[in-house]
Amino acid sequence: MIDGTTLRAAFGQFPSGVAAVCALVGGEPVGMAASTFTAVSLEPPLVSVCVRKASRTWRQLRRAPSLGVSVLSAGQGAICRSLAMPEGDRFAGVPWVARGSAVLVEDSALQIECRLTGEVDAGDHVIALLGITALTDFPGAEPVVFHRSTFRVLR
Helix, strand or coil: CCCHHHHHHHHCCCCEECEEEEEEECCEEEEEEECCEEEEECCCCEEEEEEECCCHHHHHHCCCCCEEEEECECCCHHHHHHHCCCCCCCCCCCCEEEECCEEEECCCCEEEEEEEEEEEEECCEEEEEEEEEEEEECCCCCEEEEECCEEEECC
16 A cells, blocks of 8 residues: 555656636635646547545535636746645735636636536546636746646746
8 A cells, every 4th residue: 555645755756737726706716726737628628627525625616607727837836835725815915817706817827717517536536627618828928837846947
């Protein structure tokens, strides 16, 4: 049996982008950071994010009519850490804009508006499938990369 600490370190060998998944819930921004965001399908346009089943934040977000997914850019590591906090105001110092109920982080590399279309059971996580309804790409922005518990920039 492989313990969680060993497995987390092994998974950390795989560099990933970082996305903020956010929405307005009760008129207030709610969000979380996710390093398990990926493109899924061109037709229909789908992306996915993996979320711990125990996540209280996901329980709130999954009920929103639309979600914002912001692929964070270089220099936004502090925003990721803020959105990953277990308690407190995750949006303190985070510049954001709402489009409907989707909350998008300003100055990110990519902003996607989407709707939850399904969830797939995956051990202690769910894979949330998100149908894309709109997106804004910022081709000049460099994405932040998370690798071995550190934020890095592509060079």
